[in-house]
Amino acid sequence: MAALLDDDRLFPLDSAARDLARALYETVRDLPIVSPHGHTDPRWFAENAAFPDPAQLIVVPDHYIFRMLVSQGVSLDALGVPRADGSVEQTDGRAIWRLFAENYHLFRGTPTRLWLDHTFENLFGMEVRLSAGTADLYYDHIAECLATEAYLPRALFERFKLEVIATTEGALDPLKWHRQIKDSGWNGRVITTYRPDAVVDPEFEGFAANLVQLAALTGCDTSDWSGYLEAHRRRRAYFRDHGATATDHGHPTADTANLSPSEAAALHARVAKGGANAADANLFRAQMLTEMAKMSVEDGMVMQIHAGSWRNHSGSVFASHGRDKGFDIPRRTSYVDALKPMLDVVGMEPGLTVILFTLDETVYSRELAPLAGVYPCLRLGPPWWFFDSVEGMKRFRAAATETAGFYNTVGFNDDTRAFPSIPARHDVARRVDCGYLAEQVRAGLLVEEEAAELAHDLAYRLAKAAYRL
Template identity: 45%
Template sequence: MADMTTLATARPLALDPDRLLPVEPRTREIARRLYAAVAGLPIISPHGHVPPQWLAEDVAFSDPTSLLVSPDHYVFRLLHARGVALDELGVGGRPLTAAESRRAWHLLAQHWPAFRGTPSRFWMDSVLADVFGVTERLAPESADAIYDRVAEAIAAPDFRPRALMERFGIDILATTDDPVDDLHHHRTLRDDGFRRRVVPTFRPDRYLEPARADFADLMTDLSRASGVDTGTYRGYLAALEERRRFFKANGAVSSDHSHADVVTLTLDENEAARIYDAALRGVVCSGDATAFRRHMLVEMARMSTEDGLVMTLHPGVHRNHHSPTLERFGPDTGHDIPTTVEFTRGLQPLLDRFGTAEGFQLILFTLDETVLSREIAPLAGFYPSVYAGAPWWFLDAPEAVRRFRGAVTETAGFYRTSGFIDDTRAFLSIPARHDMSRRLDSGYLAQLVAEHRLDEDEALETVIDLVSTIPRKAFKL
């Protein structure tokens, strides 16, 4: 490996053991004790986007850029905001040559000051130091040596995905999967006897949006995968039910839904059938399509009461905000932007039917912080089925996590929340993200102890539950 000590002009990368813990000395001492109890506990990751193929085939990572930059929205979107072209970073799936990969890494180093104060800086520093043993801060003068160190490391067998999952202590990892996926990667992991648990997640969004131009083609795919004729509305429901059963039989514990809103309603069966038929013929109007999607969220809840899959909602995102980027690079390329969202009135029809149904569990996530204390916490504080989802996506940053605890705990407590959700494609950052959460929760609980609002033994039990018991209960693990 490259000798990091030769970089005389580079500055040291040193991770302070008290990072993110409270500054006040007495509170910090309490937080240290709490954090020490959870720092080494196994990671439970019940919602994320790591490709299951990586683990099933135990693929070797090709180069530092494609591992740490190209798949990480947080990193490449901020570089784009600084004027770096996405194709220079390997975004959109085009493989980079060795020279291009190194050039992209230099661009990251050149623009590294842009990440000051961001969670990406915290996570990347943690990955470089803890995973790769880097001792110098990323900068133009240290870029080549760090690149070489990472490149040499990932060529070794102990940096393959399965070995890293073991090293990171990830007990459970959920992927996100299309309803027609045959889940062969998950079966490979199961049949191989891999010790860690990797489970699929049923993500039916595309199949609930009848305004899509490809809706009829999707129904053909759904029919082929389920073995059920989707030519009628009843057949469509039966096909979705069959695929959910298939996913559950292959380890799934939840279904995930991300639409523009979470408004729900129930259509008469004849009306739903009329809209579905129009969608198959490509003549559905936008109002009917929206009503159908809102109706189908209720149907998804009904199916959850029958098959036991936890229902998670991730609404309020304007997908693919920049049309030229979408056309050139495709979806999921950094230009999804949060919008406002409303839960109380929108979910009332769904919760009227299933809010107290035995076995039904609904986890609510948001990118709109204004609804945490006003809507999500009160809903979770009444309905036995509702849990407040952890800060997600743009909100999984230190200050937002602290705000989340303050906004939700006073109304719903700790035990009506989901536990931390890393929600990432950036596999190597999973430990850093969970470590961030554990430090912040230790600090929050330490403050309660210091203010004599909680005894330390209660805080200790709670911080451990936040890492282990609470996510297992919320996701039926």
């Protein structure tokens, strides 16, 4: 047994199931990692510069970490999280790290604890648990590591056995880091993903200006509905040229619409100049999901829908510190009615793949599995965000498999910008899936050879196939 990690962690408690889970896991633990959706920064791989201090690497950018600390009274400022105006109250990495370390017990029972301990042990070789008493030991050791060649981004990419990683960029992004990676001759595969929220959502900050910028980038008249659509087509092509095989859409709901061309054009005219009302904004986002799906039928890009987050729930924190500060809260989300307009248009298209994600676990068995279990274009993304967790994964398999089977799911997404946590996250998914399969065998629902094939599918093959990688 290791210092921080139990070798048999996350496997079933029953010893026969545990033995089988361990055996299945051995066959997949060292498979390459396919990371088809996430938020790492392509600049890391382009410049290959050393990561800054331990706090800047691990604490400051990780909303899972700072939200928990905030919930117990620690301030974002004390953690060095930048304010909306760009100022930073605490710049002393060691002070931030100590504050984190003395509150490390708060993470008991959370996936963050699992990811961190995995990182501490496997990446940095730590053998004692993080605490107030070991804070400096950790800080000094990690800082020392980060200064070495072996911890540069490309070295870690290779150490992590990343076969491919997809980053996520806005439609207006010039993709210069991706070009630089390509031009560098390094053979790590870092691809982009087309995420057009800022030019699709009339409620996005600066939407009207964004359309102007989109026009400038594409040479299309984005104040005109068909020019606007053509601009998307060109940007999608540009992203495909930088490796993209997928698009991604982060919407507050899963609403879709199927307006007539003239209705759509009129709606576009109302929202394009900015200041859309809420109903028009929602309808435009809804219509654009259908438009994006139709373009995916044309150009073969896989479409991802991440629906149901109420972003920036706290008005005061949004004012002081801006977006992505841990105050994004899930909402009840509907899919059966919401997706119907889009599905009526493209639902039976043989070449289309639409991958659905949710923050409302009640829809797994009631809506998503029944939909994905019949519509050929639909696939189920893995448990997302708060549900990228041991229990979250178990609930997903238990709720979705009986109706959608395994083959309407798409393997694992780490969906993270915490680069060092990527191996830990995939490891959790592989362990939990092997445990699930082992229990299925022990319950007489699968035989061992099937479980072995499925373990490989879930760890590796389905992600490649679904994302066309």
